[in-house]
Amino acid sequence: MTEFILQDQPKVVEPTIFGLSSPGRVGVSFPDADVPRAELPESLLRADLPLPELAEVDVVRHYMHLSTFNYSVDSGFYPLGSCTMKYNPKIDEDTCRLPGFLYTHPLQPIETVQGNLALMYTLQEWLKEISGFAAVTLQPAAGAHGEFTGVLIMRAYHKSRGDYKRTKMLIPDSAHGTNPASSGMIGLEVVQIPSDARGNVDLEALKAQCDDTVVGLMLTNPNTLGLFDEHVEEVIKIVHECGGLVYGDGANLNALLGIVRPGDLGFDVMHFNLHKTFAVPHGGGGPGSGPVGVAAHLADFLPEPVVGIIEDGDEEIPPLYGFVRPPKTIGRMKAFHGHFGGGLVRAYTYIAMHGAEGLRQVAEHAVLNANYLQARLRGVYPIPYDRICMHEFVAEGRIEGSDVRALDIAKRLMDYDFHPPTNYFPLIVHEALMIEPTETENKNTLDRFADAMIKIAEEARTQPELLREAPHKTPFGRMDEVRAARELVLCCWLPEEKDEA
Amino acid sequence: MTYIPITPSEREAMLATIGVKKVEDLFAVVPAAYRFPKLDLPPALTEMEAAAELGDLAASNETVRGDLISFLGAGMYNHYIPAVVDHILRRGEFYTAYTPYQPEISQGTLQAIFEYQSLMCALTGMEVSNASHYDGATAAAEAVNLAYAQFRGKRSKVVVSPTVHPQYRAVIRTYTQGMELTLVGDDPQADLEAGPESLAGFVDEDTMLLIVQYPDFFGRIYDYTNLIEAAHAKGALVCVVANPIALALFKTPGEMGADIVVGEGQPLGIPLWYGGPSLGFFTTRKKFVHKMAGRLVGETVDSRGQRAYVLTLTAREQHIKRERATSNICSNQGLLALASAVYLSVVGKQGLRQVAELCYHKAHYAAEQLSKLPGMGLCFSAPFFHEFSLCLNRPVEEVNAHLLEHGILGGYDLGQDYPALKDHLLIAVTEMNTKEEIDALVHVLAEVAHD
Numbered sequence: 003m004t005e006f007i008l009q010d011q012p013k014v015v016e017p018t019i020f021g022l023s024s025p026g027r028v029g030v031s032f033p034d035a036d037v038p039r040a041e042l043p044e045s046l047l048r049a050d051l052p053l054p055e056l057a058e059v060d061v062v063r064h065y066m067h068l069s070t071f072n073y074s075v076d077s078g079f080y081p082l083g084s085c086t087m088k089y090n091p092k093i094d095e096d097t098c099r100l101p102g103f104l105y106t107h108p109l110q111p112i113e114t115v116q117g118n119l120a121l122m123y124t125l126q127e128w129l130k131e132i133s134g135f136a137a138v139t140l141q142p143a144a145g146a147h148g149e150f151t152g153v154l155i156m157r158a159y160h161k162s163r164g165d166y167k168r169t170k171m172l173i174p175d176s177a178h179g180t181n182p183a184s185s186g187m188i189g190l191e192v193v194q195i196p197s198d199a200r201g202n203v204d205l206e207a208l209k210a211q212c213d214d215t216v217v218g219l220m221l222t223n224p225n226t227l228g229l230f231d232e233h234v235e236e237v238i239k240i241v242h243e244c245g246g247l248v249y250g251d252g253a254n255l256n257a258l259l260g261i262v263r264p265g266d267l268g269f270d271v272m273h274f275n276l277h278k279t280f281a282v283p284h285g286g287g288g289p290g291s292g293p294v295g296v297a298a299h300l301a302d303f304l305p306e307p308v309v310g311i312i313e314d315g316d317e318e319i320p321p322l323y324g325f326v327r328p329p330k331t332i333g334r335m336k337a338f339h340g341h342f343g344g345g346l347v348r349a350y351t352y353i354a355m356h357g358a359e360g361l362r363q364v365a366e367h368a369v370l371n372a373n374y375l376q377a378r379l380r381g382v383y384p385i386p387y388d389r390i391c392m393h394e395f396v397a398e399g400r401i402e403g404s405d406v407r408a409l410d411i412a413k414r415l416m417d418y419d420f421h422p423p424t425n426y427f428p429l430i431v432h433e434a435l436m437i438e439p440t441e442t443e444n445k446n447t448l449d450r451f452a453d454a455m456i457k458i459a460e461e462a463r464t465q466p467e468l469l470r471e472a473p474h475k476t477p478f479g480r481m482d483e484v485r486a487a488r489e490l491v492l493c494c495w496l497p498e499e500k501d502e503a
Numbered sequence: 504m505t506y507i508p509i510t511p512s513e514r515e516a517m518l519a520t521i522g523v524k525k526v527e528d529l530f531a532v533v534p535a536a537y538r539f540p541k542l543d544l545p546p547a548l549t550e551m552e553a554a555a556e557l558g559d560l561a562a563s564n565e566t567v568r569g570d571l572i573s574f575l576g577a578g579m580y581n582h583y584i585p586a587v588v589d590h591i592l593r594r595g596e597f598y599t600a601y602t603p604y605q606p607e608i609s610q611g612t613l614q615a616i617f618e619y620q621s622l623m624c625a626l627t628g629m630e631v632s633n634a635s636h637y638d639g640a641t642a643a644a645e646a647v648n649l650a651y652a653q654f655r656g657k658r659s660k661v662v663v664s665p666t667v668h669p670q671y672r673a674v675i676r677t678y679t680q681g682m683e684l685t686l687v688g689d690d691p692q693a694d695l696e697a698g699p700e701s702l703a704g705f706v707d708e709d710t711m712l713l714i715v716q717y718p719d720f721f722g723r724i725y726d727y728t729n730l731i732e733a734a735h736a737k738g739a740l741v742c743v744v745a746n747p748i749a750l751a752l753f754k755t756p757g758e759m760g761a762d763i764v765v766g767e768g769q770p771l772g773i774p775l776w777y778g779g780p781s782l783g784f785f786t787t788r789k790k791f792v793h794k795m796a797g798r799l800v801g802e803t804v805d806s807r808g809q810r811a812y813v814l815t816l817t818a819r820e821q822h823i824k825r826e827r828a829t830s831n832i833c834s835n836q837g838l839l840a841l842a843s844a845v846y847l848s849v850v851g852k853q854g855l856r857q858v859a860e861l862c863y864h865k866a867h868y869a870a871e872q873l874s875k876l877p878g879m880g881l882c883f884s885a886p887f888f889h890e891f892s893l894c895l896n897r898p899v900e901e902v903n904a905h906l907l908e909h910g911i912l913g914g915y916d917l918g919q920d921y922p923a924l925k926d927h928l929l930i931a932v933t934e935m936n937t938k939e940e941i942d943a944l945v946h947v948l949a950e951v952a953h954d
Contacts, residue, residue: 012810015610019618019848029849030585032857036938040867042860043886046724048754052625053852058587061849065615065841069596072611076595089506090599093550099589102561105568107575108778109915111907114571117563118777131543143637143780144834146821157681183821183831187648188681192826230532261530266537277834281506285838286612287602287634287798289780292834305677333677337578337640337670337767338778344838345780351557357547360505362539366526367507367514373529374517390521390529416608427822444508445517471806476607479806486803486815490792492631494621494802 015477016067018494023054029061071477072286073421079447081375083394083424083436084178084226086256086278088368091355094281094348103347108338112312112324118342119323122309125350126293129274132353132361133255134265135295139304140340145253147335148273148292149184149220154332155271155296155303156218156247157188162303162330165214165245172211172219172241174203176227176428181220181251190217197430201229201387203237212240218247218270224254226428226436227387228372228394238268247271247300255279256440257369257392260362264295271296276341280349291345302330307339367441368393371448375439378452382459386431394438396431404462406469408433411458413480416473418454504549567775567912572940574869576890576931577720577915578639578668579778580770582748582858583935584846588772591845598838602798606813607805612837613812617800619844626750626847627764628757629786633797635836639744639767640671642783643714644678645796645830646742646763649787650712651682652794652829653740658711663689664702666719667744669920675714684711691921696883699725703733710739717745717756721917721929722866722890723883724753731760747771747784749888751859763787772846773839782839793819796830861934862889865941869932872945876952882927890931892917892924895951899928902951909947 014021056064073080080087097103106115126138142148153171160168171185174195182192193211198204203221219241224230231237238248250264250272256279258264264272276282276291284290296304307325315321325339340346356364369392376385376395383397399408412422412435424436439448461468473479509517514526523529530538548556567573567581575581592598596611603609603616620632636642647661661679663672663686672689679686688705699715706713713734718724731741742763743756748770750756756764768782769775787795793816801815821828850858866889874881878896893914895902903913914931917924932941 012804012808014810016614018614018621019844020621023851027851028853029587029851030854032583032854032861032934035861035864037864037868037941040864040871042752042863043724046726046753046886048628048750048752048758051751051852051856053622053847053850053855055851055853056848058585058849061845062587062591064848065591065845066594068611068614069591069594070611071609071614072596072600073605073608074596075599080601082601085601087601091506091550093553095593095598097554097557097561100558100561101566101568102564104774104776105566105581106564106777107567107573107581107775107912108579109575109577110565110567110912111903114565114907114912115777117560120563121560128544134540143641144832146831146833147637147641150831154677154680179820179822179825179828180831180833182826183824183828186826186828187678187831189683190681232532235534260542261539262533262537263540266540267534283598283838284601284834285598285836286600286609286615286841287837288834289637289836289839290834291780332680334640334670334673335677336638336674336779337668338638340778341780342778343774343776343780347557351553354545354556355504355548355550355553358542358544360547361542361544363505363507366529367509369529370509370514370517370521370526373521373523377521390523390532412605413607416605421608422605441505441507441509445513473607478607478610478809478811481606481805481811481813482803483813483815486801486813489802490789490815491802492617492620492789492792492799492815493624494617 019054019064020494022056022060022064025055027055027057029056029058078419079443079451080421081423081437081439082421083438084253086438086440088281088440089442090281090283094351097351098343098347103343116323119309121350122346123323125346126309128353129293129295132259133272133295134263136298137301137304138293138295139308140293140346141305141335142273142292142294143336143341144288144290145273145275145292146180146184148294149180150187151294151305151335152249152271152273153184153188155300156249158303158332159300160217167215168217170215171217175430176225177220177222178226178251178253200232201227202231202233205233205236208237208240212244214245216244216246218249220249220251222251222254224257224392227396228391229387230392234267253278254393257365259365260358261365265297271300276345276349280352282345282348289341289344291341302328303332304328305333305335306331364441371439371441371443375437375448375452379455382456394436397435398431399433399435401459401462404466406462406466408435410469410472414458414469414472415454417475420451420454504547571910571912572943573912574914574930574932574944575912577929578767579775580931580933581775581935582770582933584772584774585849587849588842588845592838592842597841603814610811613800615841615844617812619840620800622844622847623784623786626747627745627786628755629764630789631792632786633795633799635840636783636785636797637836638779638781638783639765640674642765642785643671643744644675645785646765647675647679647712648796648830649763649791649794650740654711658709659684660710661686662702662705662710662713664715665689665691665693666721667714667716668720671744695923699727699730703730706734706737706739708737710737712740712742714742714744717743718749718888721883721892722887723885724888725885726754728759748859748862751855752863768843771843773842780836780839782836782843794829797832797835858934862932865936866891866932869930869941873948876949878952889933890929893928893930895926895928898926905951906947911944911947
């Protein structure tokens with residue numbers, strides 16, 4: 003166990019923004035009012051506004067200093083499984099900040115924002131083509147939001163057919179936590195389906211659950227083991243035969259671009275993660291963007307509004323784009339039209355630059371890189387489902403002759419200047435280390451990472467304390483998470499907690 | 504073009520290590536009938552060509568900076584964003600990082616979120632803030648989730664004021680369609696002139712949550728203290744949907760006794776961006792923290808005795824609790840929470856008050872000038888912040904079209920959502936609107952009035 007140094011006053015590496023405040027300091031001023039001052043309603047005013055007071059230079063240095071404590075894709079290899087931490091092209095940062103995009107209001111008349119609407123319409127069309135679906139909504143704000151949209155659509159579809167018995171959602175045991183949580187949000191009963199020995203959906207277990215109470219199956223393919231289900235068509239057929247629908251969790255779509263279209267395989271609905279597959283940066287936790295594609299029989303249920311052509315164009319005049327309300331819409335998922343600037347513009351830029359051939363190369367190299375790393379680590383770390391993987395694979399963080407855990411290996415990787423893989427997920431692998439290199443890493447980087455993993459396996463046998471106390475070379479060591487949950491200091495503005503610097 | 508840095512010879516070496524002959528062999532498991540579809544996409548562009556194409560698309564829009572004078576608000580507002588905000592946001596260390604699951608190498612993001620939480624608590628007068636929701640509307644829907652979890656089926660009613668943003672009410676309806684609850688109170692035919700106390704009649708012992716907006720959709724400011732007290736007397740929780748700029752001037756919902764405060768964070772340093780991404784803030788009382796959705800950062804120490812931050816109370820969240828989680832939220836609006844934190848830090852105590860006062864004075868100047876026009880008048884008499892409802896003597900559509908011909912983006916047509924407010928225009932004025940712009944609006948509307 004790591005020993006925590008008990009001190010009354012922990013060392014402060016960087017004061018909080020409140021701790022840096024000094025009364026009377028000004029960061030930015032605004033012009034004086036050019037209109038007469040109106041009377042303020044005294045009884046409705048607040049007494050004090052306890053915000054910090056800093057100069058611009060203080061603010062810049064504070065956040066610059068904080069930024070140096072972060073590991074990021076721009077600083078190094080970030081093989082975080084299921085998160086697709088690929089390089090984020092810089093041009094996307096510029097296109098999404100073009101003034102024409104930044105300074106348009108979501109409620110402007112459509113005639114004044116045809117550029118935005120043309121972009122959205124085209125992106126809908128491209129996503130349809132890439133995925134094989136009949137219709138797409140760009141509204142969902144993130145992957146989980148897209149899942150929620152999808153399960154609402156599935157539920158509405160059954161109800162529209164007078165089929166009220168269906169209350170059960172089937173979810174494989176390797177699924178992301180958002181799948182059951184999204185189903186739980188609309189009150190569905192979640193039934194877990196086990197995986198078979200090769201990491202596929204267990205067909206017998208699936209058949210046993212398929213009856214007329216099934217809303218559908220939420221399937222991630224490739225799954226979170228990084229494996230393409232060997233019986234995917236059969237799985238889909240079994241669910242369809244009992245009247246259920248099949249939801250595709252598109253988190254792992256990076257492996258399938260130009261390789262296979264989920265719509266062609268028979269999926270009924272799927273969300274895209276523009277912030278994974280199409281290089282929208284993750285922003286330290288968001289914003290994401292989670293468009294949803296559906297097969298033709300579900301198109302009428304999409305959330306409102308979708309972008310359509312209001313008046314056809316001809317050779318000289320472009321069409322007039324506008325908003326369309328799907329006839330049986332589940333409603334609105336968020337205010338306005340989705341993550342336009344941060345999500346849709348960047349994804350459009352990315353797809354426009356890749357084209358069909360480029361997207362296929364993305365998937366091919368993502369899969370090549372993952373299989374290469376798997377091959378290099380085979381024999382060093384156990385690989386419980388050992389076959390050709392897709393864009394990621396899962397190893398066990400166990401070393402013969404050592405009691406170190408996946409967590410220790412993950413923390414030790416930081417000393418070699420790598421971001422650790424996802425650990426302890428998927429839940430069906432003990433001490434899981436889920437490794438997704440993405441296509442934007444070169445062979446040297448992969449080799450350096452594999453060498454570090456091999457070295458760490460050796461250290462685990464010879465100097466296990468080196469791992470148990472890692473990381474050593476990072477600006478911060480392991481955290482006392484119990485203390486955080488026990489003391490629940492969630493806010494630093496309260497006057498009595500304010501003087502810290 | 505692609506961003507793949509692997510050379511053909513490296514690829515050959517890697518394939519050999521894997522033990523396959525060609526890349527296609529890695530995909531043998533994919534059903535052959537559907538393998539390698541030919542995608543019908545336009546030819547790939549170089550960076551230079553993409554920059555030009557996107558530039559053309561953007562340029563074909565008419566913006567509220569340069570092309571049009573805007574008086575459009577209704578949930579998203581044209582405010583000034585100090586230069587420093589985007590300079591911080593463009594740091595790759597922030598925007599190319601993932602959710603801070605590895606705290607040893609994510610203290611930048613974690614401390615920034617902790618400060619964001621603190622700033623939002625200070626602004627709303629509450630005790631706890633999460634790390635953000637997708638937008639104001641989904642944050643309001645998550646308030647219903649909190650109340651639903653709190654009462655565990657013992658109460659079945661949510662009262663929503665008809666003066667909550669129409670799109671927020673629509674989102675709440677979408678989110679709750681699988682829940683055993685009924686929404687009442689948001690009748691667009693309701694008496695919109697009636698004060699907030701009129702809602703108290705809807706709140707009873709079966710009510711889990713009351714939702715009001717502050718300022719309301721028409722820009723009006725009410726002190727909800729009595730209403731909140733009445734709701735509490737029935738055991739119900741109260742959620743206030745607040746505009747964060749207004750909170751620089753006016754009594755906080757916390758002071759009024761609110762249990763949950765949510766809202767759209769876009770006014771705090773986030774561009775309009777045609778409606779997103781923006782930020783939904785969510786603050787509450789400490790006693791509800793275990794029922795709150797979303798990520799939460801707490802203070803702790805590391806093994807070296809340094810003060811540090813971690814994601815805490817994660818057992819509430821989907822990756823641990825799966826179908827029993829309070830919400831399915833995973834990705835949030837992290838980078839925009841950073842934008843708001845930087846905005847509030849640099850604008851600070853004086854600056855935010857200044858922004859709010861400028862909005863207030865300019866909106867009141869506009870209202871006063873416009874209400875002098877023949878056939879026009881202010882629809883409501885209650886105090887307002889930076890948005891007000893103007894009654895016209897002809898259809899809003901016609902008036903807005905006329906304004907647009909003069910380069911003015913008129914307000915929001917209230918008749919779309921409220922039949923009683925046919926021919927009513929919701930006008931927003933911010934610090935960005937100069938006196939000349941307001942005078943131009945008055946001038947063009949005067950022409951309309953005299954037509």
